Amino acid sequence: MLHNRVTLASSPVLLALLWQFRDEPLAVCTCISLLAGLFTWCLIPASTVLFKRAGLSGRDLSKPARPLLAESMGMVAATLYLVATFVFIPAQFQYWSESPDSRSHVFPFDRLGEYLSALLSLQSMVFLGFADDVFNLRWRFKLLLPSIASIPVLIVYYVGYGVTHVVVPVFMRPWLGSTVDLGMLYYVYIGLMAVFCTNAINILAGINGVEVGQSLVIALSIIVKDVANINSNNPDYEYHHLFSLYLLLPFTAVSLALYYWNVFPARVFVGDTYCYFAGMTFAVCGILGHFSKTLLLLFGPQIFNFIYSTPQIFGLVPCPRHRLPQMKRLSVHGTPYMVPSRTQLEGARPLGLLIIQVYEKLGLVDVERDESGQMTSVNNLTLLNLVLVRSSRLTEAQLNNRILLIQTVNSVLAFIIRYRLSHLFYF
DSSP states (O other): OHHHHHHHHHHHHHHHHHHHTTTOHHHHHHHHHHHHHHHHHHHHHHHHHHHHHTTOEEEOTTSTTOOEEEOOTHHHHHHHHHHHHHHHHHHHTSSOOOOSSGGGGSOOHHHHHHHHHHHHHHHHHHHHHHHHHHHOOOHHHHHHHHHHHTHHHHHHHHHHTOOOEEEOOGGGHHHHOSEEEOTHHHHHHHHHHHHHHHHHHHHSOOSTTHHHHHHHHHHHHHHHHHHHTSSOSOHHHHHHHHHHHHHHHHHHHHHHHHHHHHSSSOSBOOHHHHHHHHHHHHHHHHHHTTOHHHHHHHTHHHHHHHHHHHHHHTTSSOOOSOOOOEEEOSSTTSOOEEEOOEEEOTTOOHHHHHHHHHHHHTTOOOEEEOTTSOEEEEEOSSHHHHHHHHSSSBOHHHHHHHHHHHHHHHHHHHHHHHHTSGGGTOO
């Protein structure tokens, strides 16, 4: 098959390049990442039978035939990612400094500790994500587990960096000063960021390719930022960007391979394993790479989706188990298209009904009413359903492309805000 032939042909070339540039950590990381991506591309179809045999499978509800697909294939991508990052450790620390300073010969245990803590958090999150796929954990555990998995990163940040002050925007400085030391609240903030990142991608899911697609756009956006800032006069600043690249290059490679098999028409499902793995990867890069504010800007659609979904998340509006859009077609042989899924408003709390009315005035929901004018149902509150409310007859592939377009536009706006407009708030 194509993926096997390409892998067999490319692997010797990549191994030769790996040996040729063995003294350049970034080049070694790139070669190892490409090899991990190729092996992921080959191993996913080979693993589907094993996963189905183990009961890790599900029906694709958005297809007329509802085919049975293997689930949790994000586990394959995450495993090969961990293998790639483990193999890269010797290359990263083979030549750790070329400075003439006498301290340059002291091994950088702090940087090794940062890297290993990142891998420990990622490995823990992969394990917990796979446990969620197998045991279908409750939401309260989904909020707790990322907090536990992020502890190694938080400890290393506390020991190695420990900065807990934030720069105050210009318009607030007359009252708060130029900086404010948050103390332990800062660690609460970055811990909550890990929880948010891991769950935000999991919430914005439900159609072929959207989980991996949005993660790829975010990862590529961060890589562009890192490459643009990698040649810095500040060694610590340059190191932070390299640290982010070392984690995101293999992530992008394995995610591209997974996206090939998960994009419409999907041949596999990624499962919660990938969502947690992707979210924790971004959280670790943002925390230890010291760009948490930029990361949150790149998560604009996920933040909007979370805020938009809060009435259902917090039980103010009935929340069904599956909120993914539904498939519909005009005739038996017609092209299927997606329509927003709906939830009945019977049992909704008064505050939830009030929020739905506000959403309706803003054009963010499609409300059905009875003859007396009472609200009876509303579309499920997700960005996917909102796009369908504002659009007409999108196929599943078109809906996925629309979400990726929104994510890409958000990345452009995030960079404009971060690098062109930030002087309006900070200087």
